[in-house]
Amino acid sequence: MKCVGCHxxxxxxxxxxxxxxxxSVFFAAxxxxxxxxxxxxxxxxxxxxxxxxxxxxxxxxxxxxFGCIIxxxxxxxxxxxxxxxxxxxxxxxxLHISAQDAELxxxxxxxxxxxxxxxSFLGRNNNVTVYLPLSASAGLIQTVESRGAQVxxxxxxxxxxxxxxxxxxxxxxQVEQFxxxxxxxxxxxxxxxxxxxxxxVITKAKQVLNKSIYFVFGGFHLLDFSxxxxxxxxxxxxxxxVQKVGAxxxxxxxxxxxxxxxxxEDFVPIGVGKISIRNVCDFTDDGVVNFRDFAVCASSxxxxxxxxxxxxxxxxxxxxxxxxxxxxxxxAGFVEHWLLEIGLTAHWPLDETEDTxxxxxxxxxxxxxxxxxxxxPESGKVAGALQFDGTDDYVSTPFILDPxxxxxSVFAWIKGIAPGQVVISQTxxxxxxxxxxxxxxxxxxxxxxxxxxxxxxxxxxxxDGNWHRVGLTWDGKNRILYVDxxxxxxxxxxxxxxxTGGLYIGAGKNLEAGSFFCGLIDDIRIYDRAVTP
Numbered sequence: 001m002k003c004v005g006c007h008x009x010x011x012x013x014x015x016x017x018x019x020x021x022x023x024s025v026f027f028a029a030x031x032x033x034x035x036x037x038x039x040x041x042x043x044x045x046x047x048x049x050x051x052x053x054x055x056x057x058x059x060x061x062x063x064x065x066f067g068c069i070i071x072x073x074x075x076x077x078x079x080x081x082x083x084x085x086x087x088x089x090x091x092x093x094x095l096h097i098s099a100q101d102a103e104l105x106x107x108x109x110x111x112x113x114x115x116x117x118x119x120s121f122l123g124r125n126n127n128v129t130v131y132l133p134l135s136a137s138a139g140l141i142q143t144v145e146s147r148g149a150q151v152x153x154x155x156x157x158x159x160x161x162x163x164x165x166x167x168x169x170x171x172x173x174q175v176e177q178f179x180x181x182x183x184x185x186x187x188x189x190x191x192x193x194x195x196x197x198x199x200x201v202i203t204k205a206k207q208v209l210n211k212s213i214y215f216v217f218g219g220f221h222l223l224d225f226s227x228x229x230x231x232x233x234x235x236x237x238x239x240x241x242v243q244k245v246g247a248x249x250x251x252x253x254x255x256x257x258x259x260x261x262x263x264x265e266d267f268v269p270i271g272v273g274k275i276s277i278r279n280v281c282d283f284t285d286d287g288v289v290n291f292r293d294f295a296v297c298a299s300s301x302x303x304x305x306x307x308x309x310x311x312x313x314x315x316x317x318x319x320x321x322x323x324x325x326x327x328x329x330x331x332a333g334f335v336e337h338w339l340l341e342i343g344l345t346a347h348w349p350l351d352e353t354e355d356t357x358x359x360x361x362x363x364x365x366x367x368x369x370x371x372x373x374x375x376x377p378e379s380g381k382v383a384g385a386l387q388f389d390g391t392d393d394y395v396s397t398p399f400i401l402d403p404x405x406x407x408x409s410v411f412a413w414i415k416g417i418a419p420g421q422v423v424i425s426q427t428x429x430x431x432x433x434x435x436x437x438x439x440x441x442x443x444x445x446x447x448x449x450x451x452x453x454x455x456x457x458x459x460x461x462x463x464d465g466n467w468h469r470v471g472l473t474w475d476g477k478n479r480i481l482y483v484d485x486x487x488x489x490x491x492x493x494x495x496x497x498x499x500t501g502g503l504y505i506g507a508g509k510n511l512e513a514g515s516f517f518c519g520l521i522d523d524i525r526i527y528d529r530a531v532t533p
Contacts, residue, residue: 045072045183045320047275050091051082051117052248056273060091065113066192066219066249070181074162075103078121078128079179080192083113085120091272099124105149106131106166108192109176110140122147131158131166133175157208167208169196178218180205183321185312186214186243193219193250199236206240214321215277217246217270222255230255234262244277246270261466269486277320281334283313297334300326343529345408346400348505350522351384353377358386358395358505367395367505380522381413381467386506390418390518394507400526403429403446403474404498409531411471411482416519417463423470423517424524425509429499433470434508434515435463442481442488444472449497456481458489475530485533 049056051067065082082088092099099121105128108114118140122128126148132140134153144151154160154177157167163182168175176195181188189205191198198220202213216237222230237245245263247256248270260267268277283296300311304325315322317329347361352375358367369386371393377384388394401408403426410432414423419440423433431445440463447453460483462468471482474496481489505524508515 045070045181047071047320048095048097049248049270049272049275050078050095050097051080051088052270052272054248054271056269056271057095060094060272061087062272063087064249065116066108067114067117068190068218069097069102070164070179070190071101073164073181075160075164076101077160077164077179078102078105079190080106080108080114081117081121083116085117085123088117089120089124095273100127102128104129104131104160106160106177106179107133107136107140108178109133109174109195110136111193114192115140115143119143119147122149131160131177133168133177135170135173135175165208167204169200169204171196178205180208181321182209182211183214184315184324185321186212188214188321189216189218191216191218191220193221195221198222199233199240202237202240202242213240213242215244215246215268216242217248217268217275219249220247220251220255222247223250223252225252225255227254227258230258231262234259238262244268246275257464261464264467265484275320281316283311294334297326297330302327343527343531344525345528346397346524346526348395348397348524349383350375350380350386350524351377351382353384358397360397365398365400367397367503370394370396373506376520379520381415381469381520382523385413385415385520385522387520388506388517390421390516392516394511394516395505397503397505399500399502401528402498402500403432403496406528407473407475407530409471409473409527409529410525411469411531411533412524413467413469413522414462414517414519415467415522416465418518419463420514421517422504422508422515423506423521425504425507425515426499427501427504427509429501429509430497431508431515432503433472440464442470442483444479444481446472446474446479446496448493448495453497456489456491456493458483460488469533471531471533473530473532480530482533 047068047070049068051065053062053064055062063083067080067082070077102125129150129152130144131152134155141151154166157165159165165180166177168177178201179190187205187209189202191201194201244266245259246268247259281293283293296311297314300314314326315330316333344362346365348358350358356369360366373393374387376387379385412423417435419435420437421435422431425431434443436443436457440461441458442460442462443455443457445455456479458481469484473480479491479493480487506517
């Protein structure tokens with residue numbers, strides 16, 4: 001199976017027309033915005049984790065406990081306050097959050113890892129209503145009232161502001177509350193620990209509002225559960241229609257890993273810092289953002305949520321959950337993703353079914369299969385993939401670019417690599433993407449020439465048998481490694497050693513034993529600019 005654009009002249013023609021078309025769409029959107037023909041809305045929802053065992057934002061402090069703040073609903077809501085007031089307020093300051101923004105506080109349950117920071121927070125802002133669980137202790141109530149805040153103890157599911165409900169479940173006489181946000185994408189359920197059972201919490205949320213579940217995050221309290229028990233819960237998540245998951249706090253590392261394996265790109269990393277849900281504008285699921293996806297956006301234009309023609313995947317703006325209508329904000333978000341393909345120098349989808357050629361869909365930099373790698377048309381992350389045996393299989397390509405010449409990026413989907421093996425290397429150059437010997441952490445050996453050369457090694461293991469999108473970018477100053485579109489390592493590198501050799505896909509730069517890739521590789525893209533996924 002050959003790709004359109006496999007000849008240089010045709011590739012250049014397609015490239016020119018595509019860039020022109022994208023630019024036309026972009027400027028049309030700007031003109032519409034300036035004409036006032038459509039009213040732009042803000043409505044962005046921001047959820048920032050203020051307290052957690054894990055950290056996403058450098059400089060913040062992790063600690064056992066949980067707390068987050070939700071902005072963009074009718075009122076700003078603080079949910080839980082962690083264990084230590086000093087850590088809570090320190091993270092708030094590091095994240096540039098104002099305590100004065102909070103209008104409502106919801107405490108999930110009366111455990112110190114969720115209430116410990118409450119008094120300190122109220123010291124900064126007591127002009128709030130605090131929703132405590134029915135089983136809250138007299139001491140907790142006294143803490144709130146002594147700080148001058150108002151106390152409410154809902155005994156039934158309660159709407160505390162527009163599109164936000166508090167609901168609770170009881171276990172062993174103790175009530176645990178959770179938040180339910182009603183968003184255009186579906187319900188968002190936020191839990192503290194889910195002591196009554198995370199599946200029971202989700203079921204209750206669906207009963208309260210009778211809507212589909214988009215996103216569940218927080219503590220799931222699965223620390224002592226076996227793999228089979230956790231996998232059963234994951235399956236129940238699927239059966240309940242949960243689309244995205246962000247497990248954290250008391251969920252436990254093993255349970256978090258199993259959720260991540262099961263949900264893949266729909267697993268949302270949670271830790272101290274702002275929650276980010278990546279909008280993938282590949283609405284047609286064909287591995288590329290193009291006019292077919294624009295057609296999906298256009299067919300949903302101005303259709304309200306739930307009406308004929310409405311396609312929720314096209315409601316990409318504003319973040320995190322859209323606004324229930326496809327309009328200029330969504331067009332702008334779509335165009336931003338569409339334009340990411342500018343600078344694409346080579347693209348091997350690896351979707352062939354036969355032959356010894358891996359076709360480049362941008363120009364004519366086709367790769368040649370060596371050894372006996374096997375096409376797997378149904379087993380890729382995006383359509384098909386190429387399977388390597390780890391012994392002598394690799395793909396060789398002609399010259400693509402010289403790393404010393406300027407900024408560039410490379411991304412690929414991989415599954416099954418072992419420690420010490422290589423994803424992509426350059427003959428006469430270095431191993432661009434590989435794994436560290438022993439631990440299997442993503443790394444790059446592409447560095448400055450000479451005795452000061454040092455590899456960049458992340459702390460992220462990619463040899464777990466799951467699909468991972470790995471990437472390297474160099475912007476002329478910094479080397480950055482990505483796993484699943486999340487930055488996992490970065491350092492300053494003013495120059496890189498150059499090479500004018502071709503590439504090896506699935507083998508080291510010298511085809512040395514032990515460097516051959518074992519597993520699946522899919523959808524390799526190389527750009528002549530620094531790309532932020």
